[in-house]
Amino acid sequence: MRNNPSAVVCGPGGEICDWHGLVAAGRSGCEIHSLDDRLLIPLPEGSRLYFLPGRPAVGFNKSGKLELPGTGYTAVAAFLPPGYVALSLAAFNREGKAPLLPLYCYCAVCWYKGGFHVPAIRVDHDIKHDPSCFDMKKVYRAINCWLRKYPGNRLVRHHGMVCVREYGCPNAANLFLGRWEAPIAVSGGCNASCQGCISRQNLKMIQSPQVRISFVPTVKEIVEIAVPHLGKAPGAMISFGQGCEGEPLLQGNLIESAIREIRRRTKRGTIHINTNGSMPDVVERLAAAGLDSIRISLNSARPELYSAYYRCRKYSFDDVMESFRIAGKAGLWVSVNYLTFPGVTDDKAELAAFEKLLRTFKPKMIQWRNLNIDPDWYMQTVERAVPSKYPNHIGIPALMKEIRKKFPVIRFGYFNPPV
Ligand code: SF4
Incomplete structure (x- = not known):
């Protein structure tokens, strides 16, 4: 019973x-x-x-x-x-x-x-964000060491004093502990205005939990962090595109120069970008410079719902699809950051659109991540963008099973893996 x-x-x-x-x-x-x-x-x-x-x-x-x-x-x-x-x-x-x-x-x-x-x-057993992995006294000591070693480096200060101390960011803590994935924030601006953006909200009724980086770092500041980390850390990875910034592709020239300089000094580790995929030409240049891995975020594979949530400025859903194509062609490790919401992501129409995306672009990985938002607020957007008279969803477990069956080689997870 x-x-x-x-x-x-x-x-x-x-x-x-x-x-x-x-x-x-x-x-x-x-x-x-x-x-x-x-x-x-x-x-x-x-x-x-x-x-x-x-x-x-x-x-x-x-x-x-x-x-x-x-x-x-x-x-x-x-x-x-x-x-x-x-x-x-x-x-x-x-x-x-x-x-x-x-x-x-x-x-x-x-x-x-x-x-x-x-x-x-x-969906992921990687322990790199597990609270039990962090001795915060050790992290704070390491931040002080870095601040003494690189007193003029604003990125060290930003990731140490803001990301670790104010936001408790595990990636930033891992930078100072010299292991796994480390953040490199570069962009204060964005070309989208996502309803659930965690780094900027225009509505007074809602606060973004983070504030965007207020300066653009130099290549030297990036290289000072990235090279020792990539050179020595276990599972070494640096990631552009963090919760404390806007869209990193808007700083394409800077990232391209930084990647070239990093790769002149070390071939070790993974250079990764988390992005909205809005600028395929920039993705192409970064891949040519030595980018290894890309994660493109989507709340939906349906253009209407994507556009209603992302509120794109000067780019479209087609540009995002083109970024998938270019990244795959360039041989990058391509992940979809699929912002998951029960009742919407598992809608039959969404499943059909997502399957088409997976068949067309063959990403290596799906990162299933909860869409963090007031459910009623999001549903207003969904109902405006893709109205449906009756519940048409199959459940998240059935959705995952279906995708697993049809695309057995696509990896499921949550975190960016080193490649
Ligand atoms: S793309 Fe990222 S940074 Fe830009 S508005 Fe959306 S969530 Fe915010």
Whole structure:
């Protein structure tokens, strides 16, 4: 006999508890459904639970009807650590004046077999962002060392004093620990205005969790960081395109010169870029200079939904597709950063469009990453861009299974691998 997971709610005093009378609910797109216990895993270490203001909790009663636990009980969601993808979002009954939620993932959470559980899947077992891997005292000591060694290097200061100390960025911490993937931020500007951009928001109601880098580093500043890291670090990788910047391709000339200079000094390690793929001509030049790997981000393989979310300026969805083509032709390791949202990414029309992209451009990897955004806010965009009268989704697990079956050589994961 299967156990029903119970709803988890936040009480009037801020206490988070289970509510045995109601079966836990989750959400895909705008549809609310009971949570499937076969998709549950124990709440992963490093997750955070938070209550959702202005959003009373809901669950299913014994007759299968949606019910509120009582006045003052708010919905609870889980923020998952890196490497995990949400299969179902938190369900709630949104009040008219509810504030916009900040830019996080709102995974459903329930009480099951004596503990908190979430409908989620671990797609990457790389430990490079695991909190247990970081001795922060050691990181701070290393930052001070670097600051003494390179007193005039603004990138060292930025990644140490802002990225590590203010944002707790694991990639930046790994730079100072001399291992794995290290960031190189270069661009304060962007040619898109994504609805869920984490480095700039124009709406007063919502804050971006990071602020963009306020200067353009020199080739010398980049090389001072990149060369020792690539030369010595295990799993060495440097990445342009970070959460604390805009679109790195806008600094194409600078990156091209930096790559040429780095490659004159060391052939070791992976040079990578995280990008929106908006400037295929720049991608081509960077590949010729010695770029090894590229990750192009998409919320959707459907041009209408892509454009509605990215709000591109001076480029189009076709340019992004051209970047995929050029990067593949140049022999780069190409990943799709697929911003995943239950009920939208697994829509049958989206699956058809994504399969076409995979067949055409044959990327090496799909990075499944949660789209961090207020679910209702995103659904307004989705419904405007690709209206659909009925739920047409198959579920994220079925989507992954389908892609796995049809494209068995494409690697699934979350992090950029060294190549
Ligand atoms: S492409 Fe990246 S930096 Fe530019 S608006 Fe979108 S999320 Fe922000």
